[in-house]
Amino acid sequence: MSSAINQPEPSPLVACTISRDVTTFDLLIEDMEAAVGEAWGDLGFPEALAFLRQLDAEMLEFIAIAIDDEDEDRLPIIGDIIELAGQLGIKVILIADDVSPTALHTLLRQGADEFVPYPLPEGELQAAIDRLRQPAEPAAPSTNIAANAAGQKGALLAVHGLAGGTGATTLAVNLAWELASISKDKAPRVCVIDLGLQFGSVATCLDLPRREAVFEMWSDTETMDEDIFKQALVSYQDRLWVLTAPPEMLPLDMITSEDVNKVLDLACGHFDYVIVDMPATLVQWTEAVLTAAQIYFMTMEMDMRSAQNTLRLKRALQAEDLPVEKLRFCMNRAPKFTDLNGKARVKRMAESLEIGIELQLPDGGKAVSQGTDHGLPLANSAPKNPLRKEIAKLAASLHALGAASAAAV
Ligand SMILES: Nc1ncnc2c1ncn2[C@@H]1O[C@H](COP(=O)(O)OP(=O)(O)OP(=O)(O)O)[C@@H](O)[C@H]1O
Numbered sequence: 286m287s288s289a290i291n292q293p294e295p296s297p298l299v300a301c302t303i304s305r306d307v308t309t310f311d312l313l314i315e316d317m318e319a320a321v322g323e324a325w326g327d328l329g330f331p332e333a334l335a336f337l338r339q340l341d342a343e344m345l346e347f348i349a350i351a352i353d354d355e356d357e358d359r360l361p362i363i364g365d366i367i368e369l370a371g372q373l374g375i376k377v378i379l380i381a382d383d384v385s386p387t388a389l390h391t392l393l394r395q396g397a398d399e400f401v402p403y404p405l406p407e408g409e410l411q412a413a414i415d416r417l418r419q420p421a422e423p424a425a426p427s428t429n430i431a432a433n434a435a436g437q438k439g440a441l442l443a444v445h446g447l448a449g450g451t452g453a454t455t456l457a458v459n460l461a462w463e464l465a466s467i468s469k470d471k472a473p474r475v476c477v478i479d480l481g482l483q484f485g486s487v488a489t490c491l492d493l494p495r496r497e498a499v500f501e502m503w504s505d506t507e508t509m510d511e512d513i514f515k516q517a518l519v520s521y522q523d524r525l526w527v528l529t530a531p532p533e534m535l536p537l538d539m540i541t542s543e544d545v546n547k548v549l550d551l552a553c554g555h556f557d558y559v560i561v562d563m564p565a566t567l568v569q570w571t572e573a574v575l576t577a578a579q580i581y582f583m584t585m586e587m588d589m590r591s592a593q594n595t596l597r598l599k600r601a602l603q604a605e606d607l608p609v610e611k612l613r614f615c616m617n618r619a620p621k622f623t624d625l626n627g628k629a630r631v632k633r634m635a636e637s638l639e640i641g642i643e644l645q646l647p648d649g650g651k652a653v654s655q656g657t658d659h660g661l662p663l664a665n666s667a668p669k670n671p672l673r674k675e676i677a678k679l680a681a682s683l684h685a686l687g688a689a690s691a692a693a694v
């Protein structure tokens with residue numbers, strides 16, 4: 286690494302990292318050295334703008350902007366850097382550690398070319414650089430994850446309630462429906478899997494039958510194959526595929542991690558998005574789902590139950606060394622935007638629990654449970670409902686993220 290600013294002309298630099306402090310991204314330093322040797326510099330955000338405005342910046346091949354959750358208030362300047370790079374024909378790789386989907390979405394829309402999560406998966410920075418170096422191809426036929434169907438697996442998103450009734454199933458079902466209807470002609474293929482083998486209520490929310498084939502599938506996963514899996518699915522309006530809970534209640538420990546992995550693997554092989562509704566209880570196979578998922582949403586409310594369960598859950602996961610960084614805490618029935626007191630309470634709760642609460646879902650009133658009782662997703666029963674709007678936004682940012690990062694997520 287060399288100091289980009291002091292580089293004598295002509296600059297031998299081909300790349301630059303831009304971050305608040307590159308030493309917080311030590312894996313990036315290693316990977317940059319592996320990728321371009323010494324031919325890269327490192328800049329902070331304000332200097333980066335000044336540097337890019339210099340002529341010799343045009344010689345840069347790419348910049349790697351590394352951000353974490355502390356940088357979310359710097360989005361405007363980061364956006365300016367991305368736009369300026371775009372004008373100069375310099376490619377932008379975004380490296381993000383624990384950044385909210387909304388922030389990522391904004392930056393990707395401003396023109397970042399590639400997205401890689403941090404900690405960097407092995408070889409992923411090099412893969413992103415290789416993709417940048419490929420000559421521009423004609424527009425891909427579709428912008429959804431299916432466009433990367435060259436053996437690409439669908440994204441697995443799980444939803445788990447930190448306490449009963451905190452809206453896990455509502456989020457799972459409506460997120461799935463919003464994703465399935467995100468585009469008229471290029472809609473991604475979406476599947477919901479209800480792993481609430483006892484009280485799972487996805488079938489009720491969409492007014493679908495619970496088929497015996499589901500029970501048969503779970504009771505004999507040894508012989509399960511693609512056909513058996515497909516036969517156990519039912520469709521909602523031919524657009525969303527659902528593996529409901531079985532008709533009879535099953536003990537949660539009747540199935541094993543292996544069974545769950547097999548089903549998730551088949552599902553991700555067939556669908557662009559697989560959304561899993563988890564039972565509130567921690568079971569032996571919770572770990573399997575957490576490990577396989579890209580994002581694990583945990584729904585909660587502003588109450589003692591949710592607060593205490595969060596602490597207990599965090600302790601349980603950390604004791605087992607499980608990937609807690611995949612958790613996305615989601616405050617349901619969150620205070621309104623205008624309720625400043627309420628907002629401050631959410632912030633205090635997050636601080637005292639030492640978690641980030643990245644998603645806040647508003648109270649949608651009676652219309653929400655009424656829609657559920659009629660077996661309809663909110664988009665169909667109450668399209669203007671504030672809860673629906675927020676879930677639609679979430680779907681849009683996840684989808685935008687998926688489109689740009691299918692290879693990396
Ligand atoms: N933001 C909201 N606004 C209004 N009603 C909501 C909201 N979120 C959930 N509900 C309602 O609260 C009830 C419980 O929601 P839901 O079944 O999604 O929770 P859950 O976490 O899946 O519960 P369980 O522990 O039973 O699985 C439902 O009647 C649902 O319609």
Ligand SMILES: [Mg+2]
Binds near residue numbers: 453454455481485486
């Ligand atoms: Mg539920």
